[in-house]
Amino acid sequence: xxxxxxxxxxxxxxxxxxxxxxxxxxxxxxxxxxxxxxxxxxxxxxxxxxxxxxxxxxxxxxxxxxxxxxxxxxxxxxxxxxxxxxxxxxxxxxxxxxxxxxxxxxxxxxxxxxxxxxxxxxxxxxxxxxxxxxxxxxxxxxxxxxxxxxxxxxxxxxxxxxxxxxxxxxxxxxxxxxxxxxxxxxxxxxxxxxxxxxxxxxxxxxxxxxxxxxxxxxxxxxxxxxxxxxxxxxxxxxxxxxxxxxxxxxxxxxxxxxxxxxxxxxxxxxxxxxxxxxxxxxxxxxxxxxxxxxxxxxxxxxxxxxxxxxxxxxxxxxxxxxxxxxxxxxxxxxxxxxxxxxxxxxxxxxxxxxxxxxxxxxxxxxxxxxxxxxxxxxxxxxxxxxxxxxxxxxxxxxxxxxxxxxxxxxxxxxxxxxxxxxxxxxxxxxxxxxxxxxxxxxxxxxxxxxxxxxxxxxxxxxxxxxxxxxxxxxxxxxxxxxxxxxxxxxxxxxxxxxxxxxxxxxxxxxxxxxxxxxxxxxxxxxxxxxxxxxxxxxxxxxxxxxxxxxxxxxxxxxxxxxxxxxxxxxxxxxxxxxxxxxxxxxxxxxxxxxxxxxxxxxxxxxxxxxxxxxxxxxxxxxxxxxxxxxxxxxxxxxxxxxxxxxxxxxxxxxxxxxxxxxxxxxxxxxxxxxxxxxxxxxxxxxxxxxxxxxxxxxxxxxxxxxxxxxxxxxxxxxxxxxxxxxxxxxxxxxxxxxxxxxxxxxxxxxxxxxxxxxxxxxxxxxxxxxxxxxxxxxxxxxxxxxxxxxxxxxxxxxxxxxxxxxxxxxxxxxxxxxxxxxxxxxxxxxxxxxxxxxxxxxxxxxxxxxxxxxxxxxxxxxxxxxxxxxxxxxxxxxxxxxxxxxxxxxxxxxxxxxxxxxxxxxxxxxxxxxxxxxxxxxxxxxxxxxxxxxxxxxxxxxxxxxxxxxxxxxxxxxxxxxxxxxxxxxxxxxxxxxxxxx
Numbered sequence: 005x006x007x008x009x010x011x012x013x014x015x016x017x018x019x020x021x022x023x024x025x026x027x028x029x030x031x032x033x034x035x036x037x038x039x040x041x042x043x044x045x046x047x048x049x050x051x052x053x054x055x056x057x058x059x060x061x062x063x064x065x066x067x068x069x070x071x072x073x074x075x076x077x078x079x080x081x082x083x084x085x086x087x088x089x090x091x092x093x094x095x096x097x098x099x100x101x102x103x104x105x106x107x108x109x110x111x112x113x114x115x116x117x118x119x120x121x122x123x124x125x126x127x128x129x130x131x132x133x134x135x136x137x138x139x140x141x142x143x144x145x146x147x148x149x150x151x152x153x154x155x156x157x158x159x160x161x162x163x164x165x166x167x168x169x170x171x172x173x174x175x176x177x178x179x180x181x182x183x184x185x186x187x188x189x190x191x192x193x194x195x196x197x198x199x200x201x202x203x204x205x206x207x208x209x210x211x212x213x214x215x216x217x218x219x220x221x222x223x224x225x226x227x228x229x230x231x232x233x234x235x236x237x238x239x240x241x242x243x244x245x246x247x248x249x250x251x252x253x254x255x256x257x258x259x260x261x262x263x264x265x266x267x268x269x270x271x272x273x274x275x276x277x278x279x280x281x282x283x284x285x286x287x288x289x290x291x292x293x294x295x296x297x298x299x300x301x302x303x304x305x306x307x308x309x310x311x312x313x314x315x316x317x318x319x320x321x322x323x324x325x326x327x328x329x330x331x332x333x334x335x336x337x338x339x340x341x342x343x344x345x346x347x348x349x350x351x352x353x354x355x356x357x358x359x360x361x362x363x364x365x366x367x368x369x370x371x372x373x374x375x376x377x378x379x380x381x382x383x384x385x386x387x388x389x390x391x392x393x394x395x396x397x398x399x400x401x402x403x404x405x406x407x408x409x410x411x412x413x414x415x416x417x418x419x420x421x422x423x424x425x426x427x428x429x430x431x432x433x434x435x436x437x438x439x440x441x442x443x444x445x446x447x448x449x450x451x452x453x454x455x456x457x458x459x460x461x462x463x464x465x466x467x468x469x470x471x472x473x474x475x476x477x478x479x480x481x482x483x484x485x486x487x488x489x490x491x492x493x494x495x496x497x498x499x500x501x502x503x504x505x506x507x508x509x510x511x512x513x514x515x516x517x518x519x520x521x522x523x524x525x526x527x528x529x530x531x532x533x534x535x536x537x538x539x540x541x542x543x544x545x546x547x548x549x550x551x552x553x554x555x556x557x558x559x560x561x562x563x564x565x566x567x568x569x570x571x572x573x574x575x576x577x578x579x580x581x582x583x584x585x586x587x588x589x590x591x592x593x594x595x596x597x598x599x600x601x602x603x604x605x606x607x608x609x610x611x612x613x614x615x616x617x618x619x620x621x622x623x624x625x626x627x628x629x630x631x632x633x634x635x636x637x638x639x640x641x642x643x644x645x646x647x648x649x650x651x652x653x654x655x656x657x658x659x660x661x662x663x664x665x666x667x668x669x670x671x672x673x674x675x676x677x678x679x680x681x682x683x684x685x686x687x688x689x690x691x692x693x694x695x696x697x698x699x700x701x702x703x704x705x706x707x708x709x710x711x712x713x714x715x716x717x718x719x720x721x722x723x724x725x726x727x728x729x730x731x732x733x734x735x736x737x738x739x740x741x742x743x744x745x746x747x748x749x750x751x752x753x754x755x756x757x758x759x760x761x762x763x764x765x766x767x768x769x770x771x772x773x774x775x776x777x778x779x780x781x782x783x784x785x786x787x788x789x790x791x792x793x794x795x796x797x798x799x800x801x802x803x804x805x806x807x808x809x810x811x812x813x814x815x816x817x818x819x820x821x822x823x824x825x826x827x828x829x830x831x832x833x834x835x836x837x838x839x840x841x842x843x844x845x846x847x848x849x850x851x852x853x854x855x856x857x858x859x860x861x862x863x864x865x866x867x868x869x870x871x872x873x874x875x876x877x878x879x880x881x882x883x884x885x886x887x888x889x890x891x892x893x894x895x896x897x898x899x900x901x902x903x904x905x906x907x908x909x910x911x912x913x914x915x916x917x918x919x920x921x922x923x924x925x926x927x928x929x930x931x932x933x934x935x936x937x938x939x940x941x942x943x944x945x946x947x948x949x950x951x952x953x954x955x956x957x958x959x960x961x962x963x964x965x966x967x968x969x970x971x972x973x974x975x976x977x978x979x980x981x982x983x984x985x986x
Contacts, residue, residue, distance in 0.1 A: 009350035017484030020364040036388035036472040075906035081789040083882040160411040162432035182219040188435030191227035194800025201228040213259025221262035257292040264296030270350035271510035296325030301362035302351040310368045317374030327378040345506030353487040359475035380407035401426040501604040504596035525578035531676040536704035539693035543662040546690025551660040559606035565685035566602035597647035600934035609658040623971040630961040632660030634712035645671035652715040659960040666695040744946040746869040747899030750783040757904035769929040775873035779900040788879040799842040819851040826851040829872040899941035902929040
């Protein structure tokens with residue numbers, strides 16, 4: 005089962021299709037049509053169904069409401085709330101929906117949105133309407149929108165407290181149903197969050213236990229109980245999570261209620277199985293059959309996990325409750341797999357394949373004696389199939405149950421429960437409206453997707469036959485092939501480049517194997533220093549021969565180098581960990597980036613270096629050619645000693661130049677290894693020379709008049725010294741300088757941002773790589789209305805960081821590069837001691853600078869780049885955003901900026917005003933991807949062109965045009981030979 009999720013999709017789908025029976029289609033269709041008839045009745049009375057019918061999630065209005073619901077209730081200040089309302093409802097055509105729904109509630113909400121559009125001045129009759137409600141004005145709209153958002157929340161959330169939720173379950177609308185209560189919330193970001201969630205689960209178990217006879221249960225998310233529920237932290241997280249889940253399970257057993265562990269992302273599956281197995285084996289739980297787990301059918305491992313659950317039940321002498329769901333993290337898992345460059349997706353890319361997987365897993369569960377199945381679905385075809393299959397297998401309604409989400413699927417199960425004795429449990433979220441936001445959005449997107457049954461049911465153009473189409477037939481028609489619009493990770497960037505191969509760092513076995521291999525790699529000695537002039541002479545002598553090599557042959561060398569980097573990556577990991585003090589994730593990212601540079605520039609050169617015909621009058625040919633300049637100096641930094649070093653080198657080589665490459669004095673062994681690998685790939689020895697040394701060697705290199713260009717990454721002062729050296733000799737040709745330097749990289753956060761996401765991205769941007777990235781976050785600018793809450797959550801997230809040996813898989817933050825950097829950063833901490841609002845403990849020995857948050861009175865107090873894990877924080881008031889961006893621009897740096905906001909117009913305004921090379925919206929500020937996010941700044945942060953971008957290679961070339969008069973030999977033959985047009 006461990007590697008099943010990386011198999012090709014057809015290899016997983018075909019056995020599932022083969023395992024499913026094909027008889028009984030007529031009975032399934034008949035029951036399915038009856039269920040659809042019941043669902044149509046539910047649509048007539050169900051607010052959410054009619055709402056989704058009116059505001060489809062693929063419409064501008066549906067997406068606007070979704071965005072508004074996601075952000076509005078967490079905005080504390082009225083000014084930003086008004087901006088959010090204007091942003092979300094100002095563009096959509098609400099009047100087109102006015103009075104169209106059969107629901108008065110939907111129509112009332114629509115009319116409120118029409119009024120809101122009028123108040124913000126975009127409705128054609130805005131003047132009249134605005135006068136009508138002038139006495140109420142924008143606060144009226146704000147209150148109306150707030151009420152509507154809370155109403156949406158009540159549709160999907162059973163109650164704000166467990167007692168409120170249980171009381172609601174006793175009402176007539178839920179008569180005959182039981183509930184699985186989920187204490188609503190996203191994954192814990194801090195240990196404090198985890199403790200609060202644990203206490204809420206304990207309280208819920210006690211409350212539900214008082215009414216155990218009503219048959220309700222509790223659902224638990226393991227990610228809510230630990231902020232580091234991940235493979236790299238398994239040694240600490242698994243024992244702690246096991247102990248907490250065991251405490252909750254024992255509590256549930258004492259009061260006689262079931263407890264189910266929810267399914268989460270595929271990367272956590274193995275961890276969750278270990279935890280569940282440990283709890284199931286607890287002697288104190290003997291005789292209690294309330295332990296349950298959820299299985300997601302979109303996972304390629306779904307049926308295997310069902311078999312595992314049956315085996316666990318047999319081994320522990322209990323019946324494991326298994327809730328089978330379609331899955332809730334599909335889109336995020338697709339993206340994560342693409343970003344990680346893994347061989348294949350852990351899930352199915354077609355809805356029909358997930359449906360087949362669901363049926364195969366359901367069949368497995370129905371046949372398993374040591375599980376009690378629960379089938380969670382809103383799909384009438386799926387329900388009909390399970391009912392008919394269960395009859396054929398001799399099962400009754402007492403042997404399993406159905407489940408649905410609160411707020412969805414009304415009408416699907418009522419007749420089955422009322423007339424046929426089947427059981428149905430409602431998955432019932434519990435929590436405050438602020439907590440429901442991310443959950444609500446995920447559920448709406450999941451059930452509003454074009455391929456979902458709930459979405460299709462709202463489409464009156466679809467027939468019953470369409471709604472009940474057999475997914476097995478669809479899977480047979482597709483041949484099990486993946487969705488054509490979802491490329492495999494390796495093909496993600498085609499035709500621009502092939503994607504580099506990743507390593508699954510969420511697999512504990514892979515992590516352990518990698519750590520062991522790295523430990524066995526010997527540490528290479530630093531290469532000897534050499535004379536810069538001698539190396540430049542050798543490169544100059546080799547230049548004509550290398551320039552004469554064909555373009556394709558030069559590009560092939562880069563492709564071979566990329567392959568070698570991946571084949572020998574464990575050697576690179578070891579060097580990066582030991583010499584550059586990289587953590588394993590950072591080492592992996594750097595090797596991948598180096599390979600991406602090779603493949604990207606190889607592809608680009610094949611086009612760029614070809615002669616380009618240009619237009620002109622008849623009898624004349626004009627051709628543009630790109631040609632190498634000669635010898636290039638490539639001066640690389642220590643913080644990306646492989647990726648940036650090779651990126652500069654291969655860009656010069658693939659444009660026909662030769663190179664003298666100078667690594668930083670802190671990382672010469674990595675450079676020597678890279679040069680040796682390049683030569684193994686086919687780079688002639690003379691074409692690539694390695695210059696080891698410090699500032700003196702660098703000055704000698706860039707000052708030599710034989711050097712025709714310089715590519716440099718490093719500090720601003722060094723870049724300026726190089727620029728002066730290039731102009732010092734009046735007789736020297738003017739040569740290009742490509743410089744990428746640092747920056748005071750700011751992240752601006754307004755009150756619409758999701759705090760959990762913001763804090764995650766702050767920690768990643770400011771402290772990953774010990775803050776030693778050019779792009780790292782240096783200045784956090786928080787809207788003052790959310791500053792205290794954000795900083796409190798940030799402090800808790802920092803407490804969860806692991807600072808230590810970078811070779812250990814659990815380490816998040818390693819040491820800084822050398823004593824000089826350590827002393828400079830620690831002096832800054834001492835200078836700002838009175839302003840430090842958060843720091844963390846670090847090992848006593850080693851060059852570990854504690855991740856630190858420093859509070860400033862004003863953003864103007866930071867004027868220099870501090871290259872390490874020191875984060876400076878200032879606040880800004882509502883309405884000051886334009887001024888904030890202007891003041892950041894005024895610092896002169898222009899490398900990266902981050903923005904967290906749910907207001908699209910804010911993002912547009914910042915994009916227009918920010919003078920930075922890379923702007924990152926609602927994501928972290930590091931990890932630029934070759935060909936996708938070309939990297940480089942402006943102002944004090946660099947000259948351009950951007951590395952990994954479409955204009956980079958051209959800077960390494962000279963452009964020459966040849967214009968030829970083809971009539972000089974006695975007439976324009978091509979013109980004179982034209983046929984007469986008829």
